[in-house]
Amino acid sequence: MSWHYTASHMHHRAIKHCRQCGTAVHSRIPDDGDTRERAVCPACGTIHYINPLLVVGTVPYLGDQVLLCKRAIEPRYGKWTLPAGFMEMDEAMDEGAARETAEEAGAEVDIGPLFSTLSVPRVGQVHVFYLARLRHDRFNPGTESLEACLFDEAGIPWDEIAFPTVRETLRRFFDDRRRGSFGLHDLRIG
């Protein structure tokens, strides 16, 4: 699954009805010392918390080239992205990153160290990317990708990158590669 990168579903006002009993919820600050408005059920008292979601992905590379996928889905149809998507309940971060890489690019990789973590408070998401060495240059893009291609730094379609977190991660990758050592980059977008 790819990610949506939209704030609309992350807001407490997006919850209309109690998940326990179905009663219409109220938006208010709970009485337990909380400081934020939550969707609170007036019937059963359930407080619905909404917290940031984790998006896991990879920087698949082969020599001085990085694999990008051209999105076959909205939003950002036709724009280029690194393989990434929402983490599932039964997996670790690196497992989710490898799964998304297989699903979206059909690429076989050896997952390396964590490379970037990017908080995106505006949409309530944290994106993390692992370095991932490609085992070969044969890909099989899934239904969410129009194509998957290798790019060197000069060839990256910088104006056609789907998301700021992908653009920042790619910039850091090529900067680090030039310096000859890869770090861990903890960034905030927006």
Ligand code: ZN
């Ligand atoms: Zn309720």
